[in-house]
Amino acid sequence: MKVVNLLAMVDTEKCRGCKTCERICPVLAIKVENRVAVVDAERCRGCANCEQRCPDLAITMVKRDEPLVVKVDVGAVDYDRIMDICRRAKLNPEQLICYCTGTRAEEAAAAILQGAKSPEEVSFLTGARTGCKVECIQPILRLLEAAGIKPQPPKGGWQWYGRTVTVWEIPEAVKKKYASRGFYFDEDIKILDRVAAAPLQGRSDA
Amino acid sequence: MRAPITPLPPRKSQYGIDPAMVKTRVCELPGMTSVLLKELFPDLPEVIFPGPGGVEAVRKAAEAALEKIDMSRIKPEHSVNILASHHGFTLLGGEPYAEMLKTIKDVIEKRTGCKNIRLRAGVGLRFRETEEYIKRYGLDEHFNGKAIGVAPVDQGIPIETEIGTLYGIKKVYDADWIVHAHNSDVREVHFHRQVDRAVKPFGMSYARIETRSTYHQNLGPRAANFTARAIFDSPFVQSKFAFASFLTVAPNGIIGVDADNDLYALNDRVTQTGCRYYGKMMTLFGEIDECIAALDFPCPVVYVFSAGVIYANFAGANTDLYDLDMPLPAYTWYTEAFYGKRGRPLLDDIPPLNPAIKMCVHNYAWTGYPSAFFSEHIPTVVVGREQAELFNRDPQNLTYMAHAVVAEDTRAAMDFAYKATGTGKVVIFDGAMGGINVSEPLAELLLQKAPAVSRRVDEELLPKWLRQRGVIQR
Numbered sequence A: 001m002k003v004v005n006l007l008a009m010v011d012t013e014k015c016r017g018c019k020t021c022e023r024i025c026p027v028l029a030i031k032v033e034n035r036v037a038v039v040d041a042e043r044c045r046g047c048a049n050c051e052q053r054c055p056d057l058a059i060t061m062v063k064r065d066e067p068l069v070v071k072v073d074v075g076a077v078d079y080d081r082i083m084d085i086c087r088r089a090k091l092n093p094e095q096l097i098c099y100c101t102g103t104r105a106e107e108a109a110a111a112i113l114q115g116a117k118s119p120e121e122v123s124f125l126t127g128a129r130t131g132c133k134v135e136c137i138q139p140i141l142r143l144l145e146a147a148g149i150k151p152q153p154p155k156g157g158w159q160w161y162g163r164t165v166t167v168w169e170i171p172e173a174v175k176k177k178y179a180s181r182g183f184y185f186d187e188d189i190k191i192l193d194r195v196a197a198a199p200l201q202g203r204s205d206a
Numbered sequence B: 001m002r003a004p005i006t007p008l009p010p011r012k013s014q015y016g017i018d019p020a021m022v023k024t025r026v027c028e029l030p031g032m033t034s035v036l037l038k039e040l041f042p043d044l045p046e047v048i049f050p051g052p053g054g055v056e057a058v059r060k061a062a063e064a065a066l067e068k069i070d071m072s073r074i075k076p077e078h079s080v081n082i083l084a085s086h087h088g089f090t091l092l093g094g095e096p097y098a099e100m101l102k103t104i105k106d107v108i109e110k111r112t113g114c115k116n117i118r119l120r121a122g123v124g125l126r127f128r129e130t131e132e133y134i135k136r137y138g139l140d141e142h143f144n145g146k147a148i149g150v151a152p153v154d155q156g157i158p159i160e161t162e163i164g165t166l167y168g169i170k171k172v173y174d175a176d177w178i179v180h181a182h183n184s185d186v187r188e189v190h191f192h193r194q195v196d197r198a199v200k201p202f203g204m205s206y207a208r209i210e211t212r213s214t215y216h217q218n219l220g221p222r223a224a225n226f227t228a229r230a231i232f233d234s235p236f237v238q239s240k241f242a243f244a245s246f247l248t249v250a251p252n253g254i255i256g257v258d259a260d261n262d263l264y265a266l267n268d269r270v271t272q273t274g275c276r277y278y279g280k281m282m283t284l285f286g287e288i289d290e291c292i293a294a295l296d297f298p299c300p301v302v303y304v305f306s307a308g309v310i311y312a313n314f315a316g317a318n319t320d321l322y323d324l325d326m327p328l329p330a331y332t333w334y335t336e337a338f339y340g341k342r343g344r345p346l347l348d349d350i351p352p353l354n355p356a357i358k359m360c361v362h363n364y365a366w367t368g369y370p371s372a373f374f375s376e377h378i379p380t381v382v383v384g385r386e387q388a389e390l391f392n393r394d395p396q397n398l399t400y401m402a403h404a405v406v407a408e409d410t411r412a413a414m415d416f417a418y419k420a421t422g423t424g425k426v427v428i429f430d431g432a433m434g435g436i437n438v439s440e441p442l443a444e445l446l447l448q449k450a451p452a453v454s455r456r457v458d459e460e461l462l463p464k465w466l467r468q469r470g471v472i473q474r
């Protein structure tokens, strides 16, 4: 869940149409049209990525008069299916996947079950990856993969390039080679497996 | 009791409030004192900065360290990227790091005749932070306009590693040679666990979001830093790596400059100083039974410094961050992720945030790092409505203020904290150089506990920490 209280505003005098903003917007809410960037106010999730990277300082973040509440209703989806996707992705449904917006794996899984087919759509529906924009791409890609979806990065964009290795996939030879240098791969697998299988608080306390 | 040490002044930045709004520093309030770190741990090394030589001492140390570096592969017609990171600019005012960067450029130019030397300065989660530093320290001029900040959302390049494809920032690697210009300050022990500390930027400030997310979400709390090693060891990065130059740092200041063509040799030296000196300070912080933590430094909440230790690590000082047998520190992103919907850890053996911190007084700290976990689990008073509003506008901190209260001024915040907690012990994270600003009762406690901590680290903990990392004790 995210309360979107900001909106990107383009200073058309300063914008030179370089498309940096278009290439990095995590929800595809800004596009260059006729050599000037245009924001889709309904799509913008107020992440400030464009404002932070525009080489011409053409973007400012302004407060929205009416904040948007962005949220997927986990209750509207069969929870067994959410659990199934999360377990396949080796995530506990209640663990956070986005530290900035407090999005949990279950909400991203629910977004996928409601039709999200790409990280952009998951971000648009849940708000995840619209805070720091850095740390949460992998769990989103893992959840999509667990649901049998293989998304393609936006064409020409820099939003994301690909899913990377997880600790379960580290080759044995690599583990062996670095075992004495302080990398605790197998021990970390144990703790992550225990977390993935841990009882759900939301359900047991309800 | 000694007078408090003058803290680092607030800095003008888009990530913090206007310095003019920081009317009172916590150390200026009655009852505050300071302890020199050398008083606590007499075996801390001698420092070159702060010192009478100023930053000139850093230049001399860098020149001396670079003398032994083989630069023969860099030809006059080549291009060189000197790679820097934001963190160096937060150490002791930032000038020492900026001076080392300038010196590296000057020495490379003089020794090799190469003129196409650029600065590429990476960031954490504040994408324009190094742009601010480049201007502040005149690096754009020194690098003839070839100094830029780079961010993890900038265009990337795939890097083939022994654990598959990872991704770096294209502009970091767009030269014939790269020079890794960093520092040995431990900073985020909760993330890197002092394993390959010297290599970390290859998986962080030089890396794309895919790689950084691998580190913080895919590999686990103790295997995380392998992303950095995998990238550094890749044939692509090895084909460009020229050498590394590090500002070497202890809790009491800059010890010198260490440079090497072999990053792993340098890394082993960094592991030694990191465990030995910072390990003592952190272990001593773990002895504090109750306190108010006051944040008063131009950095995000987690990164404010006291005696070389960041607040994020003080929040985990109830656990031994260096002990690799302990999987999850009280604070790290994996730990934060493992708190369930009822606000409790999903596993019973996940330690709580340092219960000694009875309250946090946030007098001055920046946005630009997700910090709501701290205000949610540690009672927090934020000074000034402007600061509260700044957090409310930060996409990374939309709920920070949902858990914190606002006080009109510093004095009111501290009065409230004293009354609400009943403790007179205060530790101030204000970057005081060479010492630590604290309240008198806490000064007494630290002085009393330090000798036993020092012995325990030397005799018991340090040998274990180094053994766990495969580093032979010097």
Ligand code: SF4
Pocket (backbone or CB within 6 Å): A010, A014, A015, A016, A017, A018, A019, A020, A021, A022, A032, A036, A037, A053, A054, A055, A056, A057, A058, A059
């Ligand atoms: S990044 Fe800035 S200059 Fe480039 S298109 Fe977007 S708004 Fe215009």
Ligand code: SF4
Pocket (backbone or CB within 6 Å): A007, A008, A024, A025, A026, A027, A028, A029, A030, A039, A043, A044, A045, A046, A047, A048, A049, A050, A051, A130
């Ligand atoms: S979602 Fe972020 S990057 Fe996209 S337009 Fe809004 S503020 Fe800019």
